[in-house]
Amino acid sequence: MSDVEHRAGFVSLVGRPNAGKSTLTNALVGQKVAITSAKPQTTRHTIRGIVNREDSQIVLVDTPGLHRPRTLLGQRLNDLVADTLAEVDAVGFCLPANEKIGPGDRFIAEQLARLNRKPLIAVVTKTDLVDRRALTEQLLAVAKLGTDVAGPAGWADIVPVSAADGFQVDTVAEVFSRHMPESPVLYPGGELTDEPEAVMVAELVREAALEGVRDELPHSLAVVVEEMIPREGRSEDNPMLDVHVNLYVERPSQKAIIIGKQGARLREVGTNARRGIEALLGTRIYLDLHVKVAKDWQRDPKQLVKLGF
Numbered sequence: 566m567s568d569v570e571h572r573a574g575f576v577s578l579v580g581r582p583n584a585g586k587s588t589l590t591n592a593l594v595g596q597k598v599a600i601t602s603a604k605p606q607t608t609r610h611t612i613r614g615i616v617n618r619e620d621s622q623i624v625l626v627d628t629p630g631l632h633r634p635r636t637l638l639g640q641r642l643n644d645l646v647a648d649t650l651a652e653v654d655a656v657g658f659c660l661p662a663n664e665k666i667g668p669g670d671r672f673i674a675e676q677l678a679r680l681n682r683k684p685l686i687a688v689v690t691k692t693d694l695v696d697r698r699a700l701t702e703q704l705l706a707v708a709k710l711g712t713d714v715a716g717p718a719g720w721a722d723i724v725p726v727s728a729a730d731g732f733q734v735d736t737v738a739e740v741f742s743r744h745m746p747e748s749p750v751l752y753p754g755g756e757l758t759d760e761p762e763a764v765m766v767a768e769l770v771r772e773a774a775l776e777g778v779r780d781e782l783p784h785s786l787a788v789v790v791e792e793m794i795p796r797e798g799r800s801e802d803n804p805m806l807d808v809h810v811n812l813y814v815e816r817p818s819q820k821a822i823i824i825g826k827q828g829a830r831l832r833e834v835g836t837n838a839r840r841g842i843e844a845l846l847g848t849r850i851y852l853d854l855h856v857k858v859a860k861d862w863q864r865d866p867k868q869l870v871k872l873g874f
């Protein structure tokens with residue numbers, strides 16, 4: 566792994582009520598608790614926090630659907646779980662050290678096991694509430710649950726942790742990091758703000774567009790979100806947002822840099838930005854990027870107004 570420069574991705578902590586998900590989120594994130602602005606009705610994920618490490622960034626998201634499993638049945642539930650977890654890179658399944666594994670845990674484990682090839686990390690929480698012997702027994706029981714539902718390979722990892730006294734919190738972050746794909750930072754600056762969503766969307770596109778060409782395009786790039794509109798004719802549980810974004814540069818040569826050979830670079834910019842935007846907004850998006858030359862926009866007051874400065 567030594568040749569990998571940076572990893573980043575999305576993790577969802579799941580588990581039955583009271584398993585310690587929120588407390589662990591806060592312990593992982595530290596003081597930097599994310600504040601997201603009002604979500605569209607289509608919310609699939611809400612970002613709960615961002616863990617910034619030297620060589621990785623883990624974005625913790627909520628996954629609805631597993632909280633009240635008993636109210637949903639069969640295929641509908643499978644679809645929902647598969648759907649809501651489709652975009653995360655790993656799942657942290659929280660099981661308290663001080664409670665016997667119950668039918669609720671087993672049920673969630675079975676649903677998770679259906680997610681093909683998604684790394685499933687069992688997190689045994691609240692270890693401060695039990696002694697060594699009880700913890701060992703619980704770890705064995707959790708391992709057995711893993712092989713019961715997922716076959717011989719079982720969980721991708723099992724990590725004991727106590728959010729209350731800090732035991733192994735860093736190890737949990739380390740294990741999640743290991744399962745993240747190679748990727749540049751998804752949320753530059755590492756924090757979400759309560760700025761309007763359009764501003765954050767523009768910032769994500771801007772960062773993606775500057776990736777690797779920062780020196781060539783120092784301050785010559787402005788990004789404006791023209792519109793974000795729900796795609797018509799989509800069912801309520803499978804919405805999509807059309808996001809139209811203009812990128813303004815000063816010179817045609819800069820436009821060429823952004824677009825790349827036969828548009829290859831712009832496509833990559835779009836793919837990278839889309840991931841972050843989808844997690845931010847909690848819905849699938851179609852991202853439409855246009856690169857335009859706005860000559861000397863930085864010096865022209867009329868242009869600046871148009872660009873929202």
Ligand SMILES: Nc1nc2c(ncn2[C@@H]2O[C@H](COP(=O)(O)OP(=O)(O)OP(=O)(O)O)[C@@H](O)[C@H]2O)c(=O)[nH]1
Pocket residue numbers: 580581582583584585586587588589690691692693694726727728729730
């Ligand atoms: N002793 C101890 N208590 C913990 C720890 N983590 C969580 N708790 C307690 O366990 C209870 C449930 O924790 P939460 O983090 O709210 O659990 P949750 O999984 O987010 O719960 P829901 O929001 O209901 O799904 C709270 O009273 C926490 O204070 C821990 O590491 N040690």
